[in-house]
Amino acid sequence: MCNLVPIALTVGANRIVPTISIPYPLGDPDTPPEEQWKLRYHRVGVALDALATDISEQTVFRVKV
Amino acid sequence: MKKGIHYVNQFFGQIGGEESADFEPDIREGLVGPATALNETLADVTITHTIICGDNYMGSNTEEALKRISDFLRDKDFDIFFAGPAFRAGRYGIACGNVCQMVQEQFNVPVVTSMNDENPGVEMFRQKMYILKGGKSAADMRKDIKAMAQLGQKLAKGEPIGSAQDEGYFGRGERHQTLLDPPIPAADRVVDMLLKKLNNQPFQTELPIPEADRVPIAPAVKDLSKATIAFVTSGGIVPADNPDRIQSASATKWGRYNISQYKDRLPAGEYKTIHAGYDPAAANEDPNRIFPLDALRAYEREGKFGKLHEYYYATVGTGTTQGEAARMGREISEYLHEANVDAVILVST
Numbered sequence: 235m236c237n238l239v240p241i242a243l244t245v246g247a248n249r250i251v252p253t254i255s256i257p258y259p260l261g262d263p264d265t266p267p268e269e270q271w272k273l274r275y276h277r278v279g280v281a282l283d284a285l286a287t288d289i290s291e292q293t294v295f296r297v298k299v
Numbered sequence: 300m301k302k303g304i305h306y307v308n309q310f311f312g313q314i315g316g317e318e319s320a321d322f323e324p325d326i327r328e329g330l331v332g333p334a335t336a337l338n339e340t341l342a343d344v345t346i347t348h349t350i351i352c353g354d355n356y357m358g359s360n361t362e363e364a365l366k367r368i369s370d371f372l373r374d375k376d377f378d379i380f381f382a383g384p385a386f387r388a389g390r391y392g393i394a395c396g397n398v399c400q401m402v403q404e405q406f407n408v409p410v411v412t413s414m415n416d417e418n419p420g421v422e423m424f425r426q427k428m429y430i431l432k433g434g435k436s437a438a439d440m441r442k443d444i445k446a447m448a449q450l451g452q453k454l455a456k457g458e459p460i461g462s463a464q465d466e467g468y469f470g471r472g473e474r475h476q477t478l479l480d481p482p483i484p485a486a487d488r489v490v491d492m493l494l495k496k497l498n499n500q501p502f503q504t505e506l507p508i509p510e511a512d513r514v515p516i517a518p519a520v521k522d523l524s525k526a527t528i529a530f531v532t533s534g535g536i537v538p539a540d541n542p543d544r545i546q547s548a549s550a551t552k553w554g555r556y557n558i559s560q561y562k563d564r565l566p567a568g569e570y571k572t573i574h575a576g577y578d579p580a581a582a583n584e585d586p587n588r589i590f591p592l593d594a595l596r597a598y599e600r601e602g603k604f605g606k607l608h609e610y611y612y613a614t615v616g617t618g619t620t621q622g623e624a625a626r627m628g629r630e631i632s633e634y635l636h637e638a639n640v641d642a643v644i645l646v647s648t
Contacts, residue, residue, distance in 0.1 A: 236647040238358055241393065244423045245621070248516045256320075256355050256390070256648050258581035259534070261588035271594075274587065278594035278644070282528070282604055285642040288519040 235259060235281055239294055249284040250294045251277055273299050301344045301455040304375065305334040306368075306382040306398050308391045311437075312351030317578050320390075322353030324364050326371040333444060337381060340448035344379060344455050350398075354390035355577070357397065365401045377408060379455035384413035384433045384443035385420060387549075387618050390576075392420025399428050409454035413443045416469075417620045425469040429454070432467050470507070517642075526641035529608035531631060533616025533624075534589040534648040535574030536565065536582065545615055547575035553614035553627045555634060558607070563593040576617025577648050589646055608640050616647055 235251045236242050237259055242250045253259030260277060261270030276299035284295045309315060309322040311332040330338050331349040338346040350368055357364045380402045382395035392414045399410035413433035414421050421430055429450060433443040446467055453460055462477070463470035483491075488505070495502040520526045537545060543554035558565070565586040572582040572589065582589045590611065599607050612631045616624070635643065 235644060238390070238393070238647075240423060241389065241419050242647075244419050246513050248514065253646065255359055257577040257579070258588040259646055259648060260591045260594075261581075261585065263581045263584060263588070270585075270588070274591045274594045275597060278591045278598065279603070281644050282523060282598060285526075285528070285644075286520045286523045289516055291516075 235277065243292055243294075246292070248292050249281075249287075249289065250292070251281045251284055252294065252297055253277065301378040302376060303337075303341070303344045303346045303379040303381055303451065303455065304348045304350065304372065304377045305330075305337060305346050306350045306352070306380070306395065307332050307334065308357075308385075308388075308394060309351060309353040310391075312349065314351060314353070317576065320353045320355035320578065322351065323356055324350065324352040324367040324371070326350050326368075333384070333440060334381075336441065336444045337448055340445055341452055344448075344452055346381075347377065348375065352394065352398075354388070354394055357394040358390050361397055365397060368398060369401060369405055372402070372406060377406075379451050380406075380408050380410045381447055381451055382410065382412040384431075384440065384447065385415075385418055386433055386436050386439065386443075387415045387417050387620075389419050389617070392418035393423060396420045396424030396428070396430075400424065403428060409451075411447050411451045411454060413447050417622075421469055426471050426473075429460075429466075429468045429471075432469060520642045523604045524602055525605045527606050527608050527639060528595070528604050529635055529638075529640040529643045530590060530592075530595065530611040530646075531643050532590060532611070532613050532646045532648075533574075533619070534582065534613070534646060535572040535615040536570055536586050536589050536613050537573055539569055539571050541573050545573060545613070547573050547615060547617075549618040549620070549623075550615040551619075551623050551627075553612060553631060555610045555612045555631075557609055558592065558611050559609040561592060563587075563596055565590060565592060572648075574615045574617060574648060576615070582648075589648060591646070595644075605641075608635070608638055610634070610638075 235253050237253045237256050260274045309319045314322045327349045334346050334349045382399050385392035385395050395412040411429050413431040415433050431446045492502045545552045570586050572579045
């Protein structure tokens with residue numbers, strides 16, 4: 235899970251889930267706590283699903299929140 | 300006299316350190332920071348402007364930042380574009396690469412930048428532009444600026460550029476014809492090399508094959524509901540007294556910390572980030588922004604996965620060499636194997 239997806243691709247990460255920033259990957263402090271929770275819950279869920287997904291090449295998984 | 304423009308980040312642009320990393324693109328007439336030394340070293344090129352942008356702004360808003368810089372340049376007259384040197388600063392190196400690529404494509408002006416071989420920007424951009432082999436840190440500024448000036452001057456004047464080895468840039472994977480002095484035919488050269496190889500003597504290949512360091516793709520976890528998941532981060536979240544004394548930059552150490560007592564977050568104040576490469580305020584206020592323990596516990600309760608491994612693992616990923624990172628990764632994975640961890644979520648900052 236990372237913000238700088240191009241770096242993750244360059245260094246060879248295989249399952250990549252985007253986060254929202256460098257200092258706060260999983261919760262923007264300028265948003266309400268509920269919104270941060272929703273984002274975190276969604277993206278961690280995507281990451282867990284990614285671990286259970288067979289892939290044949292480096293894959294950036296889509297996030298909706 | 301030819302004209303040049305120089306790109307630097309918020310630190311070298313004298314705006315500020317990590318707290319200013321969101322600084323939005325700006326153009327200044329004249330010389331700021333390393334542009335002064337570069338301008339002094341260049342005999343036939345004058346640096347007319349310095350462009351400054353925060354590394355985080357560029358990393359998180361790349362398209363917008365490049366568009367604004369492109370707008371700055373639209374009415375400028377310049378023959379050469381410089382960026383950096385970026386040393387081992389990963390975000391800065393990638394910013395230099397992105398800006399240089401945009402300038403080459405949109406303005407058809409030659410570009411020069413400089414990075415250390417451990418900078419991830421090298422692998423991303425070396426085939427697209429001249430990246431000089433730079434030093435590890437700003438202590439090498441003078442040397443790196445001199446090299447940038449030498450190559451930049453040639454490019455600005457349209458002079459021929461020598462091989463990667465002769466000029467000191469990272470090979471771009473391009474081959475050019477060249478006349479050898481003395482003119483030894485290829486058949487003789489290859490037999491000379493073969494003889495050296497057979498005699499275990501060192502020889503220099505004429506066709507270096509770049510080494511690709513790819514990690515094979517791990518198979519999918521078959522049954523997530525029975526899987527043990529571990530959390531690992533390069534975001535530097537550690538107990539507040541940093542018991543393992545992990546370095547805040549260029550880390551060579553990592554730590555493992557028991558989290559079995561924590562239900563939904565590491566308590567702020569008792570845990571903090573020691574990472575010197577980003578503003579720690581958000582992470583220290585709520586460590587969940589880096590280590591999403593609340594979400595992991597929720598999925599654990601729901602039964603989406605079996606259980607969260609009782610330790611998490613942390614190091615600092617700024618200035619950390621790929622070599623050290625790989626070693627720490629191997630060491631951490633020994634513990635993970637021993638604990639029968641099935642899969643890992645890594646969060647990087």
